[in-house]
Amino acid sequence: MDNGTNTCDNGFSPETITKKKLTAPVIVIVSIVPVVLLALAVAVCIMLISKRRQKDAVSDAGRSHTEEVLLRNMNLEDCKVQLESKQFTYLQLENITNKFTRVIGQGGFGTVYHGYLEGSTEVAVKLLSGWSSQGMKEFLAETQNLRKVHHKNLVSLVGFCNDGEHMALVYEYLPQGSLHDHLRGKIGLTRPLSWRERLQIALEAAQGLDYLHKGCKQSIIHRDVKPSNILLGHHLEAKIADFGLSKAVLSDAQYVSTVALVGTPGYMDPEYHRTLQLSEKSDVYSFGVVLLEIVTGQPPIVQGTGKVHILERVKPMLNRGDIEEIVDRRLRGKCDVNSVWKVLELAMMCTEEYSAQRPTMADAVVHLRESLTLETSCVRGDSVYSERTGISENSDFRDISGTFGPSAR
Incomplete structure (x- = not known):
């Protein structure tokens, strides 16, 4: 029996809804639902992260806290x-x-x-x-x-x-080993490097270091420049290797403070050794020592000599102009003296006591290109070698050696 009553209405017919305002409980429920859903999502994320960390903790078992952070x-x-x-x-x-x-x-x-x-x-x-x-x-x-x-x-x-x-x-893989192998005469190497080959290797290594210092968005200091970290390809093309000690620095920073001294004895910048202030010029110093090795064929410190550094061994001979005693015996009679002197001059500039007096690696690249040009011209016959001394007969030996006389240094 109808009695004029709509049993399906219960006060929530479309007409009623349009006429009545939402009550306070309904507003509260509508407001709480998104918050509850967000809380559930956060809880799920926390649970997943916790499980991931537990898994990582198992694989990291036995490692020190420092290693875990790294x-x-x-x-x-x-x-x-x-x-x-x-x-x-x-x-x-x-x-x-x-x-x-x-x-x-x-x-x-x-x-x-x-x-x-x-x-x-x-x-x-x-x-x-x-x-x-x-x-x-x-x-x-x-x-x-x-x-x-x-x-x-x-x-x-x-x-x-x-x-x-x-x-x-x-x-x-670089099949010709390292510059160190060749300078030390490692067993299996067929012949010593010629002067021209040594110059080319030095030039290419300098180009690599120059790129690290100035070609990157952020300057990188290698910190371990030495012959064993200069590797050689099939045609003796040189490539800098081993960046384990390298340090990235801000492009406008002149020095970087370090908490510990790292590097290889004999190649380490004395200024960095004293102050723990690292700079691009620290690599320049190390490269200068490498140049002296390339010329002399000797390591920076020879066992049994009272640990006298190669700089202290070479300086007296430079001041006397005694190039024959400086140059690697395997090169005597086979290199242009002008080219050798230019490299020695660069090596001495790179190894100055204070970093501000040293050239940049870009400067070193320019000097080495000029040295290579001199050697190449000589090989082509523009100069005549003396087989006895290795000195070019049309060069003025005394004028060149005078650069390193007592008044000059």
């Missing part, structure tokens, strides 16, 4: 320095290196092994040794800095490995 700060994408670089698993590295059979060097943070990629492309695999804090710091420094650089005179990164407790970097 790993947490490491962005794996930063390891992909070039578009063609890739990520390898540890099993792939074992296959590439034939289970790490052939050792070809010792890097800043681990051992370097020889390997082959598919297609017989040779590579060098630098494997992080253990989980030492210092090794991890050098690994991170190398990956972070290599992310920023790409130059023909810097070693290229092929890929990386971050597989559980195994971390590694995979580089292009």
